[in-house]
Amino acid sequence: MKGLNQKVTDITIAYIGGGSRGWAWTFMADLALEEKISGTIRLYDIDSKAAKTNEIIGNALSKREDTVGKWHYETKASLKEALTGADFVVISILPGTFVEMYSDVHEPEKYGIYQSVGDTAGPGGALRALRTIPMFVEIAEAIKTFSPKAWVINYTNPMTICVRTLYEVFPEIKAFGCCHEVFGTQKLLAHMCEEFLGIEKVDHRAIHVNVMGINHFTWFNEASFQGLDLFPMYEKFVDKYYEQGFNEPDKNWANSTFECAHRVKFDLFRKYGLIAAAGDRHLVEFLPPVYLKNPDTVESWKFSLTTVDWRIADLKQRMDRAKRLAEGEESLGNEPSGEDGILLIKALVGLERTISNVNIPNIGQIPNLPIGEVVETNALFSRDSIRPVFAGALPESISLLIAPHAANHADLLKAAMTGDKELAFKAFVNDPLVTLTEEKARVLFETMLQNTKKYLSVEFI
Structure with a gap:
């Protein structure tokens, strides 16, 4: 609800891909800097351990004195639990491995x-699309069932195919892609x-x-x-x-x-x-x-x-950072991402x-x-x-x-x-x-x- 001070509380955001070791942290940090909105972030990921780690990181961020945007992070075990009653849905997943x-x-x-x-056009983009579309069919059907009125923000590539699939399955969906x-x-x-x-x-x-x-x-x-x-x-x-x-x-x-x-x-x-x-x-x-x-x-x-070898090495570094963040050895920055x-x-x-x-x-x-x-x-x-x-x-x-x-x-x-x-x-x-x-x-x-x-x-x- 919105009060006279123009603050909106009790927003519920379902984050599909909530175990992300990159974009999720950017999203958390930006939310922490925004004093006009707050609420609950439900983290869902097929890697539930990674989602739980982000739950710890997010809640630690909310407890900091310099955090003006207060959010409660919680891990959910299913799309149904994450989506039911959500106001917003964020999709940021890696299609495959x-x-x-x-x-x-x-x-x-x-x-x-x-x-x-290799994630949007070219032969790699085509094959990534073929394996991503079934995932987005499942996500669109779940949104249609559990949170049909939610605004859906997609960050996953191939962006065009992902958003197009959401509308193909659920034409009334309120979805858009951000890049x-x-x-x-x-x-x-x-x-x-x-x-x-x-x-x-x-x-x-x-x-x-x-x-x-x-x-x-x-x-x-x-x-x-x-x-x-x-x-x-x-x-x-x-x-x-x-x-x-x-x-x-x-x-x-x-x-x-x-x-x-x-x-x-x-x-x-x-x-x-x-x-x-x-x-x-x-x-x-x-x-x-x-x-x-x-x-x-x-x-x-x-x-x-x-190269994918570079991406694998980069993921290793981000997994190490996730451990440091979860154990309090490092903190997320407080600069806006832009x-x-x-x-x-x-x-x-x-x-x-x-x-x-x-x-x-x-x-x-x-x-x-x-x-x-x-x-x-x-x-x-x-x-x-x-x-x-x-x-x-x-x-x-x-x-x-x-x-x-x-x-x-x-x-x-x-x-x-x-x-x-x-x-x-x-x-x-x-x-x-x-x-x-x-x-x-x-x-x-x-x-x-x-x-x-x-x-x-x-x-x-």
């Missing part, structure tokens, strides 16, 4: 196909303004943009700062840093598997005239293998291939009115993409309401790049739900990164399918 991810990312390398992430890639490009434009305008610090939220595209392949056709059109400045920025790339303060692509020098963005601007609004590692996977031809090409464009998740929750309970980028089904906000495809545009968030902002039509040159992916999303969803292996293969071979003969593509597809078969809802093999 690193064994399956290893196949997604590295099996195609045997055929000369390189992927920098921070757009914020990264706003921050890049903020650094540009700092350099070109001589301003010491520009908040990325002061960079106003029109967002259009699909998740991880988003674009700005408008960008401004304090009324100044940023496109002419960006053209000069691109000219200055096109060859050497641009390293943001305290970041260096060569020392991080996640960072880039934005050379791909700069090249795409010269080719298409819009500002590509995702990390280079994601952008390149939606295109023919111009930037992903081989590891030397990748290095020349100054981004990285994220994510919009908590702001959007505040808006949906009526405390704010804000505009942010969001992934929801297309009802015409991008008129030259298919109706029903999950698209990423701005939307207005207010009390119990999300209204997509009309983004306008994409340039034909860019809509043609998106078209095969939109078709693949529809085919993969239908294939996963009906067991149509040939339809799944059609989507697989239709991906721009799969430049193999049909015979070789078939062998790769069958191998990757075999490697993930235990997660398929129907018998593909």
Whole structure:
């Protein structure tokens, strides 16, 4: 209930994937900094021990004197227990294990196909989708049964497929997908303004943009700062840093598997005239293998291939940190993450009115993409309401790049739900990164399918 002091208490959030050793901590830390909302977080995870660890970490955080957002964390043993009566549902899961991810990312390398992430597009994205869809069918059915009025926030990739599955199973669901890639490009434009305008610090939220595209392949056709059109400045920025790339303060692509020098963005601007609004590692996977031809090409464009071995080593470090956090040897930080998740929750309970980028089904906000495809545009968030902002039509040159992916999303969803292996293969071979003969593509597809078969809802093999 909301009092005169505009504080909302007794919010119940069901966190599916509540044993997360990364995003959950970001979410907890941001909640701890927000004094206007509080309530209960129900943690559900197939790894109940990891969820219990986060329960300990979350409750310890709430007890700290510097924590203004007070939440009670509790582990639940089933989706029913977690979801019943929830006001919000957060979904942040790893579909499968690193064994399956290893196949997604590295099996195609045997055929000369390189992927920098492997979770959204490319052959890895297709196989991840096939095993993720059954999981999201189960989640959507549970939400329909136990918390049909809840707002559902998805952070899981492949984002577009995940959100699309939720609506396919439960058309009345109030679901949307959140992704921070757009914020990264706003921050890049903020650094540009700092350099070109001589301003010491520009908040990325002061960079106003029109967002259009699909998740991880988003674009700005408008960008401004304090009324100044940023496109002419960006053209000069691109000219200055096109060859050497641009390293943001305290970041260096060569020392991080996640960072880039934005050379791909700069090249795409010269080719298409819009500002590509995702990390280079994601952008390149939606295109023919111009930037992903081989590891030397990748290095020349100054981004990285994220290996699964790196992810395994990183998880080990995060598991060690979870132990330290749970035992009180370390505390979560108290700096805001810059994510919009908590702001959007505040808006949906009526405390704010804000505009942010969001992934929801297309009802015409991008008129030259298919109706029903999950698209990423701005939307207005207010009390119990999300209204997509009309983004306008994409340039034909860019809509043609998106078209095969939109078709693949529809085919993969239908294939996963009906067991149509040939339809799944059609989507697989239709991906721009799969430049193999049909015979070789078939062998790769069958191998990757075999490697993930235990997660398929129907018998593909």
